[in-house]
Amino acid sequence: SAERIRAGLGERLGLAPAVVITDTFGRAWRSGVVNVAIGCAGLPALVDLRGTPDDRGRILEATVVALADEVAAASGLVIGKASRTPAALVRGLAFRGPSLPARALVRAPEDDLFRSSPLEAISSRRTIRSFGPGGVPREVLEEAIRAACTAPAPHHTRPWMFSVLESPGARRGLRAAMAAAWRADLERDGVPEAVIARRLARSDAVLGAAPVLIVPWVRFEGAHPYPDPERAGAEREMFLLSGGAAIQNLLLALHAQGFASAWISSTLFCQEETRAALGVEEGWRALGTVAVGRPPEGEPPPRPALALEEVARFL
Ligand SMILES: Cc1cc2nc3c(=O)[nH]c(=O)nc-3n(C[C@H](O)[C@H](O)[C@H](O)COP(=O)(O)O)c2cc1C
Numbered sequence: 001s002a003e004r005i006r007a008g009l010g011e012r013l014g015l016a017p018a019v020v021i022t023d024t025f026g027r028a029w030r031s032g033v034v035n036v037a038i039g040c041a042g043l044p045a046l047v048d049l050r051g052t053p054d055d056r057g058r059i060l061e062a063t064v065v066a067l068a069d070e071v072a073a074a075s076g077l078v079i080g081k082a083s084r085t086p087a088a089l090v091r092g093l094a095f096r097g098p099s100l101p102a103r104a105l106v107r108a109p110e111d112d113l114f115r116s117s118p119l120e121a122i123s124s125r126r127t128i129r130s131f132g133p134g135g136v137p138r139e140v141l142e143e144a145i146r147a148a149c150t151a152p153a154p155h156h157t158r159p160w161m162f163s164v165l166e167s168p169g170a171r172r173g174l175r176a177a178m179a180a181a182w183r184a185d186l187e188r189d190g191v192p193e194a195v196i197a198r199r200l201a202r203s204d205a206v207l208g209a210a211p212v213l214i215v216p217w218v219r220f221e222g223a224h225p226y227p228d229p230e231r232a233g234a235e236r237e238m239f240l241l242s243g244g245a246a247i248q249n250l251l252l253a254l255h256a257q258g259f260a261s262a263w264i265s266s267t268l269f270c271q272e273e274t275r276a277a278l279g280v281e282e283g284w285r286a287l288g289t290v291a292v293g294r295p296p297e298g299e300p301p302p303r304p305a306l307a308l309e310e311v312a313r314f315l
Contacts, residue, residue: 002041002102018042018093021102022072024081028114035076037068037102043093044068044100067095068102121256126300128260131293135211138166140257141292147253148216151245154238157222160246163215163278170278171213174267174289175204177277181270206262210291215267215274216250217284218243243287250290260295263288 002019010016021039026032037045045068049060075088109115116124145162153159165171179200186196207213220239226232247263254261267274267286274286 002039006041016042017089018099020068020071020075022075022079024076035072035079037066037072037105040068040071040099040102042099043071043095044097045102045104046100047095047097066105069105122252123303125252125255126303127262128293128295128300129206129262129291130296131209131211131260131291132296134294136259136292136294140254140259141166141212141214143257144250144253144259145214148246148250151242151249153242153246154235155222155224157239157242159218159221159239159242161217161219161280161284162250163217163280165213165215165278166211171207171210174213174215174274174277175207177273178207178266178270178289179204181273185269203264203266206264207266207289207291210262210293212292214250214290214292215278216243216247216287216290217280218246218287219284221283240285240287243285247287247290254292258295260293262291264291 002021005021006016006019009019019039019041020037020043022035023038024033025036027034045066047065047067049063049065052060054060071090071093074090078088079085107113141164145164148162149158149160151160165174182200182203183196186199191199218239220236223235223239226235251261251263266289268288271286274280275282275284280286
């Protein structure tokens with residue numbers, strides 16, 4: 001280890017220079033390899049400059065210098081790849097601060113941009129029905145809607161629209177309109193009052209807890225006209241399917257940005273009331289409501305096991 005090498009140098013030579021052990025490394029965003037530190041002793045692997053002024057007096061907010069990696073990269077200039085030079089002596093390096101080992105250079109899992117493969121990111125999305133404290137930044141929502149609009153759609157259309165309810169008033173208005181419509185339906189069905197109250201409360205527990213609600217819409221503009229109901233119906237289904245694809249993209253993009261979501265049927269059952277509450281023109285069809293928020297503490301339960309032969313038929 002770097003510590004042992006440093007201690008050995010101290011015993012033999014009576015001085016203990018800082019030691020950096022290096023290896024060559026590819027970089028995620030750049031071609032070519034450079035030397036990085038895989039061990040270090042006697043110097044801080046990271047130098048945290050946050051809170052100190054830059055050359056114009058502005059306070060640095062994010063700068064943490066990977067000092068050990070800088071030393072490692074410099075050593076690569078003289079060590080080379082095949083020169084059998086075992087070590088390089090770096091002179092004149094100025095640093096302050098306590099020794100910090102090279103493992104400090106390895107990102108924590110939650111900061112690791114490449115930890116999750118696209119497939120893992122897809123399968124780890126879950127419907128989350130309760131949320132942690134805090135809101136959802138506008139940029140996160142915009143990014144998710146951009147991703148939603150990359151879904152496939154029939155006839156080269158973009159048949160989607162998203163009402164994003166960020167203000168408490170807008171969310172309250174929609175929830176009240178949906179509750180009134182649902183209550184009227186249930187009363188018409190003859191459902192007892194206690195059951196109605198329980199069902200409304202259970203549904204509102206999810207939508208009422210989310211700091212943002214998104215109502216996705218689809219319209220059938222651009223659908224080809226057919227005289228028979230079968231083809232006319234299939235044409236309509238194409239647009240609805242495209243709405244589902246867009247919503248799945250939306251959920252995945254929220255998940256990829258670290259946010260939780262639940263797609264709730266809700267507005268599907270009260271089209272007119274939803275259009276009125278959100279000021280949306282005739283012709284748009286609401287596809288439910290997506291509740292969005294920060295993930296709560298803890299991991300979601302594991303997904304039920306899948307028997308592939310039940311869902312896939314290879315011919
Ligand atoms: C169109 C649609 C409507 C849904 N409506 C509700 C709902 O009203 N309430 C609810 O709790 N979950 C709702 N869900 C979420 C499903 O219950 C959820 O996707 C399912 O339990 C699988 O869980 P997962 O998404 O974590 O894999 C809905 C999902 C879809 C696709």
